[in-house]
Amino acid sequence: MTIDKSTPYGDINISTEAIATIAGNAAIECYGVVGLASKSSIRENIAELLKSDSYAKGVQVLKSKDAYEVDVYIVVAYGVKITEIVSQVQKRIKYVLEKTFDLNFKAINVYVQSLKTIN
Numbered sequence: 078m079t080i081d082k083s084t085p086y087g088d089i090n091i092s093t094e095a096i097a098t099i100a101g102n103a104a105i106e107c108y109g110v111v112g113l114a115s116k117s118s119i120r121e122n123i124a125e126l127l128k129s130d131s132y133a134k135g136v137q138v139l140k141s142k143d144a145y146e147v148d149v150y151i152v153v154a155y156g157v158k159i160t161e162i163v164s165q166v167q168k169r170i171k172y173v174l175e176k177t178f179d180l181n182f183k184a185i186n187v188y189v190q191s192l193k194t195i196n
Contacts, residue, residue: 078138080145080180091178097136100147103173104136104187109162111152114190144183147174151187155194163187 080091101113113135137148147170153162167185174182 078140080140080178082178082180093138094133096138096145096147096174096178097133099177100136100138100149100170100174100185101133103170104149104151104166107162107166107169109154109157110166111154111193111195114150114152116148116150141183144181146184146186147182148186148188150190152191152193153189155192159189163189 078093080093080096082089082091104110104113115134116137135150139146139148149166149170151162151166153159166187170185171182174180
């Protein structure tokens with residue numbers, strides 16, 4: 078799926094994979110986030126960390142009427158306050174995506190798939 082945007086200079090087509098990759102990179106930069114987990118790990122009940130070249134597998138971009146929604150599946154470090162981490166991830170992703178693409182993102186849904194201890 079692509080997102081089409083018109084400018085005075087011509088049309089721009091943005092792939093949802095590009096949005097997912099940038100959202101994944103923004104999530105990883107947040108304190109307490111160990112990595113991203115695959116969307117399918119919900120069904121398999123296994124949360125394995127994704128490598129940086131496959132962050133798009135841990136993010137889903139959906140289109141609603143006049144805006145977009147992003148679902149992000151993260152793995153969080155054990156011992157941190159999860160609500161604070163999730164709030165920061167939501168704010169960071171929304172800021173980065175709206176600044177980068179100049180699109181309206183209605184919701185950033187963050188799903189904590191697992192906790193991981195860090196030695």
